[in-house]
Every structure is written in C-alpha cells, then in structure tokens.
Amino acid sequence: MSLIDFSALRRLVAEADVLTRDSRVPTTEAERRLADVYYTICVYIGLRDPAQALEQARRLLAEQQPLVGTRRGCGRAGRARTAAGRPVCPAGAVVDAGVVDRP
Incomplete structure (x- = not known):
C-alpha cells in the first residue's frame, strides 16, 4: 500500500487546476510548472x-477521510490500547512510534 500525503496531493491538484485554467495565455514558466505538477502527481x-x-488523485481525495486525533493527542493516558499495547485513537487509527496508521 502506498503512503500518500493527502495535503500535498490536494495542493498539487489545486495548482494543476489553476495552471490549466490560466493556460489561455500560456507562458514558458507556467507550462514548465504544469509539467512538473503533472509529473509529481x-x-x-x-x-x-x-x-x-x-x-485518480481527485478520486482518492474525494474518498479520503480525515483521521480523528493527532500524533500528539492520541495515546495519552486513559486512551484505549490494542492487544499489543499500542495506543488507539478515537477513530481507530493506531499510533506507533509517532506515525498514525489505519487499522
């Protein structure tokens, strides 16, 4: 399973939209940036x-559900824990070594 930074992907899609919309009078710099954004996506x-x-990026962003809790907020005293003793966030995401993973 690939790990995608959805906030970065969202910014790239938004930038592609702006560059595409503003391409009525394309400049070399805008064309180059659009090619870079497409490549990165x-x-x-x-x-x-x-x-x-x-x-596919638009589909993933539409399906993406935000995690409840943060890296700092999950796993504090009194939170539920998995059988392995790892803290569990309210939405079911598991915190392990500072990384939030979906179960």
Whole structure:
C-alpha cells in the first residue's frame, strides 16, 4: 500500500487546476510548472498518463477521510490500547512510534 500525503496531493491538484485554467495565455514558466505538477502527481499516484493520474488523485481525495486525533493527542493516558499495547485513537487509527496508521 502506498503512503500518500493527502495535503500535498490536494495542493498539487489545486495548482494543476489553476495552471490549466490560466493556460489561455500560456507562458514558458507556467507550462514548465504544469509539467512538473503533472509529473509529481503521476509519481504520487503511480500512473504515467497525467490525465489518468489527475482523475485518480481527485478520486482518492474525494474518498479520503480525515483521521480523528493527532500524533500528539492520541495515546495519552486513559486512551484505549490494542492487544499489543499500542495506543488507539478515537477513530481507530493506531499510533506507533509517532506515525498514525489505519487499522
């Protein structure tokens, strides 16, 4: 399973939208930046075609549910723990070594 920074992906999709919308009068710099953004989205998603990668990124962002709790807030005294003794956040995400994972 790939690990995706959804906030970074959201920013990239928004930037691609702005650059695409403003491409009526394209500049070399804007075209280069759009190519960079498409490339980065392709790498994040694991597809070569920018249109397919952008579509998949939008789908992932639409399906993404935010984790409840934070790295600092989860696992404090009084919180539930797994059988292995790892702290559990209210939404069921498990904290282990400062990383929040979905069960």
